[in-house]
Amino acid sequence: MHAIDLARNNGPALLGASLAVVAVVVFAAIRAGSPQAASAPSADPNRSLTPLLVDRVPLGLDWEPASYRGRTTIEPATVALGERLFFDPRLSRSGQMTCATCHQPERAFTDGRALGRGDSGELVGRNAPTILNRGTGTHQFWDGRAEDLAAQALGPMLSEVEMGLTHELFSERFGSDPEMVREFREVFGSGPDLELAARAIAAFEATLVTANSPFDRFEWGGERExxxxxxxxxxxxxxxxxxxxxxxxxxxxxxxxxxxxxxxxxxxxxxxxxxxxxxxxxxxxxxxxxxxxxxxxxxxxxxxxxxxxxxxxxxxxxxxxxxxxxxxxxxxxxxxxxxxxxxxxxxxxSLTGPVFRLDSGLFREGARDGHAD
The missing domain is CATH 1.10.760.10 (Cytochrome c-like domain)
Structure with a gap:
């Protein structure tokens, strides 16, 4: 695919003209409930929390996942581990806060607050941005201090103001969990490690995209209505x-x-x-x-x-x-x-669109034109 200039009306383009839906992924941890800010506005109860797993980049998003700098980490087992960790409250000092506390799927992976609130209740000082389509980005965080998603995932966990985790606390909690020890060894060849956890979360986040909005169907799909x-x-x-x-x-x-x-x-x-x-x-x-x-x-x-x-x-x-x-x-x-x-x-x-999970095959070297092998 070629770069698209939205400053011009280029007419319909063949960007993911069809979506081959191969599975439905259920965020079981979300349905079980994750800690939410009591004063945040209520989410839309009709909005689906089950992104479709697709083997093609959705209509309107001009991105080659095979060019993603962390593509070698995008394997099904790594993504599955990252998803589990994303919703695991043991990543916070109190054991009450998860990544999804500030990045709630039902709010397009934001939290509805003006400013984020950390594990201790202290205001973070920044509005929580969406994580959707962040695999396409070149800088992470509002000030761009992280150059990749792994660094972005690690930062809040180690921040005293945000999740308040330490390497020692992570090793203590996850190193004593036989299932997590097994998963880390299967995915990374070693036991639980905080940097490796950040890589797994990054792999999960990189697969989450949004596109195929009414605008995309109008602009690239030729649906004038x-x-x-x-x-x-x-x-x-x-x-x-x-x-x-x-x-x-x-x-x-x-x-x-x-x-x-x-x-x-x-x-x-x-x-x-x-x-x-x-x-x-x-x-x-x-x-x-x-x-x-x-x-x-x-x-x-x-x-x-x-x-x-x-x-x-x-x-x-x-x-x-x-x-x-x-x-x-x-x-x-x-x-x-x-x-x-x-x-x-x-x-x-009109830019509101559904959330999709990209098949890991899209990130493999040789995958082109937004198709999984």
Whole structure:
């Protein structure tokens, strides 16, 4: 497949024109229940928690899983172990918090909070982003401090503010579990180890994708009725007057780069953002562009969760962001009318799609054109 420029209307493209569904994967651990934040808004009870296992990249996502840098870890047993660990509360100091506490499948793998809350109840300081389509990414976390999913998975576990785990506590808990000892030996050839656990979780996360939204069916599948008239007007605004494709580009709607929007600027200073990683003052207040896929489901928004609704986000951009010394030069007042903002929201809502699990065969060397061997 070739790169797709969403700034242009290229017409229907043959991106995963059909999905060969080979199994249904049930997140048993989710159905059993994972710890949730009591004050978070309720999830949609009608939304399925059973991603389809597919042997083809879903319609609209231009990605070759065989190019994924951690592809050698994507084997069925590794993914299965990673899924178990993702929902295992023993990865937190208290034994009450799991990865799914902040990345809940029923909320498009977010938690509905403005700011994450750690194992001790302390606020984390960042809004929990979705993990869907993160295998396509080049930087992880809002400030991009992790270059791969394994490092991303390890970070929260070892953070005192987040899950509060230590290598010693992990070894004590999992090394005394005969079933986990057996699984780690079968997958990695050695006993339970925290870095290996992070690799397994990363393998699981890399298989989770979303696409085949109404927009994808309209744009790449040729279903002209898939988008409402309002959403089609919003799409034109997104690509033209609003200039959204400057940053929200590609089929995952992100440039994977860092921008200062003025979010978090208090009138005198900005939060560090990317500066904390690079030490470059030009990066002060810059944060990674998030995907817009399933954005309808991932409120509240921005790295600090300060914007509660999509309407708030659109108003913020329409006003040109928040002025500060390092504001991204691309930001400017848009002067869009209320009707135009409604159309943009309709388009953003058309990016809501189902969640899929990619067959591990898609990650093997030699797999091409989004097909498993």
């Amino acid at each position: 898939a988008l409402s008239e309002a959403a089609q007007r919003g799409l034109r605004l997104f690509r033209q007057e609003a200039g959204c494709t400057t940053c929200h580009t590609g089929t995952n709607f992100t440039d994977e780069l860092f921008h200062n929007l003025g979010v978090g600027f208090d009138g005198t200073s900005s939060r560090p953002g990317r500066f904390a990683v690079t030490g470059d003052h030009d990066d002060l207040g810059r944060y990674k562009t998030p995907t817009l896929r399933n954005v309808e489901l991932t409120a509240p928004y921005m790295h600090d969760g300060s914007l509660e609704t999509l309407d708030d986000v659109l108003t913020f951009y329409n006003e040109g962001g928040r002025a500060n010394p390092n504001l991204d030069p691309e930001l400017r007042p848009l002067d869009l009318s209320p009707a135009q903002l409604e159309d943009l929201r309709a388009f953003l809502e």
